[in-house]
Amino acid sequence: MNAPETSVKNPNDATRISLTAVWFAGLCVVATFGATALVRIALRGLDFYGLGWELLFGAVLLLSALTFLPALRALRKSAVARAALSRNDLAEMRIATSEARDSAWLTFGWGSFGLVALAFICFILTNDAAVGKTFFFLPLMSEKWWLVTKSFFLNNLFIFVVAEILVLAWGLVVALARMLPGPAGRPIRALAIIYCDVFRGLPAVVTLYLIGFGIPISGLPELIVPKVMGLFMDLSAMTPAELKTATRIPVIWWCILALTLTYGAYVAEVYRSGIESIHWSQVSAARSLGLSYMQTMRYVVVPQAVRRIMAPLLNDFIGLQKDTALVQVVGVIDAFNQSRIIASNAFNLSAVTIVAILFVLITIPQARFVDKLIERDNARTRAGG
Numbered sequence: 001m002n003a004p005e006t007s008v009k010n011p012n013d014a015t016r017i018s019l020t021a022v023w024f025a026g027l028c029v030v031a032t033f034g035a036t037a038l039v040r041i042a043l044r045g046l047d048f049y050g051l052g053w054e055l056l057f058g059a060v061l062l063l064s065a066l067t068f069l070p071a072l073r074a075l076r077k078s079a080v081a082r083a084a085l086s087r088n089d090l091a092e093m094r095i096a097t098s099e100a101r102d103s104a105w106l107t108f109g110w111g112s113f114g115l116v117a118l119a120f121i122c123f124i125l126t127n128d129a130a131v132g133k134t135f136f137f138l139p140l141m142s143e144k145w146w147l148v149t150k151s152f153f154l155n156n157l158f159i160f161v162v163a164e165i166l167v168l169a170w171g172l173v174v175a176l177a178r179m180l181p182g183p184a185g186r187p188i189r190a191l192a193i194i195y196c197d198v199f200r201g202l203p204a205v206v207t208l209y210l211i212g213f214g215i216p217i218s219g220l221p222e223l224i225v226p227k228v229m230g231l232f233m234d235l236s237a238m239t240p241a242e243l244k245t246a247t248r249i250p251v252i253w254w255c256i257l258a259l260t261l262t263y264g265a266y267v268a269e270v271y272r273s274g275i276e277s278i279h280w281s282q283v284s285a286a287r288s289l290g291l292s293y294m295q296t297m298r299y300v301v302v303p304q305a306v307r308r309i310m311a312p313l314l315n316d317f318i319g320l321q322k323d324t325a326l327v328q329v330v331g332v333i334d335a336f337n338q339s340r341i342i343a344s345n346a347f348n349l350s351a352v353t354i355v356a357i358l359f360v361l362i363t364i365p366q367a368r369f370v371d372k373l374i375e376r377d378n379a380r381t382r383a384g385g
Contacts, residue, residue, distance in 0.1 A: 011081040011093060014100040018074035021104035025067040028111040032064035035118040042125045042132075067111045074103035137350040144342050148354045152335035156324045157362075159256055159334075163324075164317055166260040171267030176297060178272060192268070199265035204258070205326050211258040212251055212330030255327040263320050270312045274305030311377065314370045318363055325355070 036057040043053060077100035084093035124132040178192035199207065278301050286296040306313075328337035335355045342351035 011078060011085050011097055014074070014078040014081055014097045014104075017104045018071065018078045018100055021071035021074050021107040022068070024111050025065075025071045025107050028067050028114055029061070029064050031115060031118055032061055035121055036060060038122060038125055042129045064114055067107050067114070070103040070106040070110075074100045074107070077103060133348070135349055135353050137348050140342075140346055140348055140350045141354055144339075144351050145354055148335050148339050148342070148351055149358060151333060151338040152355070152358050155252065155327070155332060155334040156321075159252065159259065159324045159327060160317075160321050163256045163259040163263070163320060166256070167263045167267050167317075167320065168313075170260055170264040172271050172302070174264060174268035175271035175275060176294075178268065179275060181293060196265045196268055199261050200269075202262070204262045204323050205329055207262050208255060208258040208326055209329055211261075212254045212327075215254060216249070216251065251330055252327070252332055255330060255332055259320060259323065262323075263316060266316050267313065270309050270316060271305065273312075274309035275301055277308055278304050308377070311370050311373045314366060314373070318366050318370070321363060321366070322359060325359070 040053070040057065077096045081093045081096035081100060084090075084096060124136065174192050174195060177188045178196070180188050275297070282300055282304075283296055286300045287293075291299065325334065325336040327334050328340070331337075335358060336352070339351035339355045343349050
């Protein structure tokens with residue numbers, strides 16, 4: 001008796017969720033109509049209105065009305081499920097019920113997406129579009145777009161690319177040092193552990209500040225750089241002013257050093273987790289064939305480990321890309337610093353919004369690439385299992 005009772009409830013549940021989906025679709029249409037009316041009023045107040053906006057509003061209303069399609073399909077499938085139950089066709093009833101629920105949830109999903117988008121639009125237009133003019137003032141954004149973008153590509157991306165290359169190499173060196181075997185490797189392991197603990201504990205902005213300001217004012221570059229340059233050129237012909245200018249290291253390189261030290265500690269731990277995930281039998285087999293420890297790491301372990309940690313590595317590099325904005329604390333004119341200068345002059349934060357858009361545009365492809373790598377790795381794992 002229990003199984004038929006459970007089957008009888010399913011069509012009724014599908015009918016209820018289908019009716020709810022129809023009601024929700026209607027709510028989406030009403031909310032869209034109200035939001036477009038609010039936008040219309042705001043645009044007219046800004047003298048920024050025309051036929052193109054009316055066509056856009058019509059398209060948005062049409063899209064919101066499309067949420068009725070899966071809701072009505074859910075109603076139709078729930079009716080099919082009830083008819084199948086009356087014929088005692090349980091297989092068709094269950095299929096129709098499942099399809100009704102899927103269609104109803106499709107309405108809920110896309111309707112929720114649309115409501116969130118409308119809520120954001122209403123937030124932008126709050127207080128006679130004062131919020132929108134603060135963060136998205138289009139005349140200022142179009143005027144300053146290239147100035148901010150140029151700073152972004154010249155400094156932020158340069159720092160990111162150079163630091164990423166250095167972090168890849170330095171992190172691997174630290175990871176291998178932390179895993180050196182035997183009593184002889186104990187001091188090196190201790191140094192690697194201390195380095196990882198210290199630089200993972202320090203905030204990146206503190207490291208940037210200490211290195212970006214501390215090392216230049218300590219006079220250390222003026223002590224070391226002339227000696228290195230003297231090996232390749234005659235410095236006696238230079239005046240003191242020319243010598244000081246020639247031996248000065250740009251602050252952007254100190255920023256790269258600080259980010260390399262900070263993220264090298266994180267990436268070293270990622271490398272170490274990948275290396276330790278390789279089964280010990282492969283190391284034993286390589287050593288039994290006469291390979292040294294470093295040869296085993298180079299030819300056997302590290303190539304396999306790197307394939308396993310590609311996704312975590314890319315996640316760290318996404319964080320590194322975002323943290324390039326911190327270089328403004330030491331005076332580097334990156335995109336964020338440039339946008340702050342513009343914002344202080346214009347009393348408007350739209351230039352900072354440009355920086356946010358640029359970082360998002362650069363980060364999203366990397367994030368989607370990480371997702372693809374994770375999906376591929378999971379598929380390979382399931383196939384192997």
